[in-house]
Amino acid sequence: MRGLSVALVEKEDFGSGTSGRTSRLVHGGLRYLEQGRLGLVRESRRERAALMRIAPHLVQPLRFSWPVYGGARVTKARLGAGLTLYDMLSLSRPGKWHETLSPAELLAREPALKRDGLAGGGSYLDSSTDDGRLTLANALSASYWNAVVVNHMTATTVSESSPHRVELTNNITGEHRTICGRVIVRAVGPWSSTAAHSKGSHILVDRAVVGNREAIALLSPLDGRVMFVLPSGAHTIIGTTEILTRASPDEVRASEPEISYLVDSVNSYLADSRLSRSDVISAWAGLRPLASPAPGDLTSASREHSIARDATGTITITGGKLTTYRAVAEETVDLVQVALGMRASRSRTAIEALPGADRERLIAEMIVSEPTTGEPLTGNSQLRPADLTYSVRHEMALTLSDLLIRRTLAAFRARDHAMSLAAPAADVVAPLLGWSSALKEAAIADYRRDISRIFTIDPD
Numbered sequence: 001m002r003g004l005s006v007a008l009v010e011k012e013d014f015g016s017g018t019s020g021r022t023s024r025l026v027h028g029g030l031r032y033l034e035q036g037r038l039g040l041v042r043e044s045r046r047e048r049a050a051l052m053r054i055a056p057h058l059v060q061p062l063r064f065s066w067p068v069y070g071g072a073r074v075t076k077a078r079l080g081a082g083l084t085l086y087d088m089l090s091l092s093r094p095g096k097w098h099e100t101l102s103p104a105e106l107l108a109r110e111p112a113l114k115r116d117g118l119a120g121g122g123s124y125l126d127s128s129t130d131d132g133r134l135t136l137a138n139a140l141s142a143s144y145w146n147a148v149v150v151n152h153m154t155a156t157t158v159s160e161s162s163p164h165r166v167e168l169t170n171n172i173t174g175e176h177r178t179i180c181g182r183v184i185v186r187a188v189g190p191w192s193s194t195a196a197h198s199k200g201s202h203i204l205v206d207r208a209v210v211g212n213r214e215a216i217a218l219l220s221p222l223d224g225r226v227m228f229v230l231p232s233g234a235h236t237i238i239g240t241t242e243i244l245t246r247a248s249p250d251e252v253r254a255s256e257p258e259i260s261y262l263v264d265s266v267n268s269y270l271a272d273s274r275l276s277r278s279d280v281i282s283a284w285a286g287l288r289p290l291a292s293p294a295p296g297d298l299t300s301a302s303r304e305h306s307i308a309r310d311a312t313g314t315i316t317i318t319g320g321k322l323t324t325y326r327a328v329a330e331e332t333v334d335l336v337q338v339a340l341g342m343r344a345s346r347s348r349t350a351i352e353a354l355p356g357a358d359r360e361r362l363i364a365e366m367i368v369s370e371p372t373t374g375e376p377l378t379g380n381s382q383l384r385p386a387d388l389t390y391s392v393r394h395e396m397a398l399t400l401s402d403l404l405i406r407r408t409l410a411a412f413r414a415r416d417h418a419m420s421l422a423a424p425a426a427d428v429v430a431p432l433l434g435w436s437s438a439l440k441e442a443a444i445a446d447y448r449r450d451i452s453r454i455f456t457i458d459p460d
C-alpha cells in the first residue's frame with residue numbers, strides 16, 4: 001500500500017503456524033490490567049476498533065461473562081474497577097460496554113454455571129475472529145496491492161550483504177528459486193529461534209455439554225490463570241494452557257495433562273461437573289514466542305513484541321498478539337522505509353477494508369449457476385464443493401490441509417479431523433489443481449500426516 005516492491009513467502013500456508021492456533025479473540029487483554037500494562041490494553045482496544053472497521057466480516061463482537069466465587073483472587077469489587085478502566089481505555093468508542101452482575105443476573109446469562117458460592121460477577125465486550133481467515137485476508141490484500149505472495153515455499157539461506165539473495169524451495173514441486181531484496185523481514189513467529197517457547201493448547205467439545213451461551217472468562221482453580229470458554233457455532237473451545245517447551249513449532253501438539261487441566265478447571269465452574277475427557281472432539285497447540293528484547297531491539301520494552309535489526313540489516317519480528325498485528329506491521333514497514341533511506345510514509349491499513357466480505361455471495365452465485373456444487377460434499381457434511389472450488393480459485397488453497405484445516409476449519413470440528421472428507425474433497429479439486437490419480441492419493445496421504453502432526457494428543 002505504500003508503493004514498495006514486496007514479496008511475501010510462507011513455507012506452509014497462511015495461518016498454519018501460531019496464527020491459526022489462537023483463542024480466536026481480538027481482544028483488549030483485560031488480564032494485562034492486573035499487570036498494570038495500560039499502554040498495551042489501550043493499543044489492543046484501538047486495534048480491535050480498527051479491525052472491526054476494516055474487517056467486520058471477520059471480527060465480531062463477543063460478550064463475556066466473568067463469574068466471581070467466594071475467595072477468588074479477583075473479587076467482585078476489583079473486577080468492577082477493572083472493567084470500568086477497561087471501558088475508559090477504549091478511546092475509539094467511549095461508553096459503557098461492561099456491567100456488574102448479581103448472582104441471579106449472571107446465572108440468567110449463563111445458567112450452566114455452578115450456583116454454590118457465586119458472588120456475582122461482570123460482563124464485558126471483546127471480539128471473536130477466524131484467525132486463519134484473518135491471516136489469509138491480509139495475504140490476499142497484499143496480493144491485491146501488488147505484492148508477490150506465495151505459500152508452500154520455504155525461504156532458506158539469506159546472503160549477508162544487500163541486496164540480499166534469498167533461496168526459496170517450493171515444497172509442493174521441489175523446485176528452487178532465488179529472489180533478491182534490499183530489506184529482509186523475518187516474521188516467522190516461533191521459528192525465529194530454537195529457544196524455549198510457551199505452549200498453549202485448546203480443546204473443542206460440543207457446546208451442549210458445557211452449556212455456555214456466550215463466552216466465559218474463568219480463573220483456573222488449579223493455578224489461578226485466566227482461561228476462556230468460547231462459543232464456536234455448535235461447539236465450545238476451551239483454552240488455554242501455558243507450558244514452557246522446546247518442542248519444534250512444526251511438531252507442537254496438546255498433551256493429556258493439558259487436557260486434564262482444561263477439563264478439570266472448567267468442570268469446577270459447571271453445575272454437575274458435566275465435562276469429561278471423552279467429550280473432547282479435538283485438541284491442538286500453538287507456541288507463543290517469548291519476546292525478550294533482543295540485541296538491536298527497536299521497540300519499547302513495555303510492548304508485547306520485539307522488532308530487532310541485526311548486523312546484516314535483517315529485521316526480525318517476534319511476539320505480539322494477533323489483535324495487534326496491524327500496528328506491529330505498520331511499525332515494521334516504517335522501519336523498512338527508513339532502512340531504504342526513505343521517510344516513513346502514512347500507513348493506510350487502518351482504513352483500507354480487508355478482502356473476503358463478498359465470499360458468501362460469490363459462492364451463492366456459483367451454486368446458482370452450477371446447482372450440484374451446493375450439495376453436501378458427503379452425507380450430512382456442511383461442506384459443499386462450491387466452498388472448496390472457491391478457495392482454490394480465489395484463496396490460494398493448494399493442498400487438502402489448506403482446504404480442510406484452514407479455509408473451512410472442518411478438521412477442528414470432527415473426531416476424525418475430516419479424514420472422511422479428504423477423498424471427496426480431492427475429487428472436487430483435482431481438476432482445478434491438475435492432480436492425476438497418483439497425485440490425488442499423495443494429497444490424501446499428506447493430509448493424513450498433517451492431521452496426525454497437528455491433532456494427535458501426546459501422552460505427556
Ligand SMILES: Cc1cc2nc3c(=O)[nH]c(=O)nc-3n(C[C@H](O)[C@H](O)[C@H](O)COP(=O)(O)OP(=O)(O)OC[C@H]3O[C@@H](n4cnc5c(N)ncnc54)[C@H](O)[C@@H]3O)c2cc1C
Binds near residue numbers: 153321
Ligand atoms: C495458544 C495461543 C493462543 C493465542 N490466542 C490469541 C488470541 O486469542 N488473540 C490474540 O490476539 N493473540 C493470541 N495469541 C498470540 C498470537 O497467536 C500470536 O501473536 C500471532 O499468531 C503470532 O503471529 P506470527 O506471524 O508472529 O507467527 P506465526 O503465526 O507462527 O507465523 C509464522 C509463519 O512463518 C512461517 N515460516 C517459518 N519459517 C519460514 C521460512 N523459513 N520460510 C517461509 N515461511 C516460514 C510459518 O510457517 C508460519 O506460518 C495466542 C497465541 C497462542 C500460542
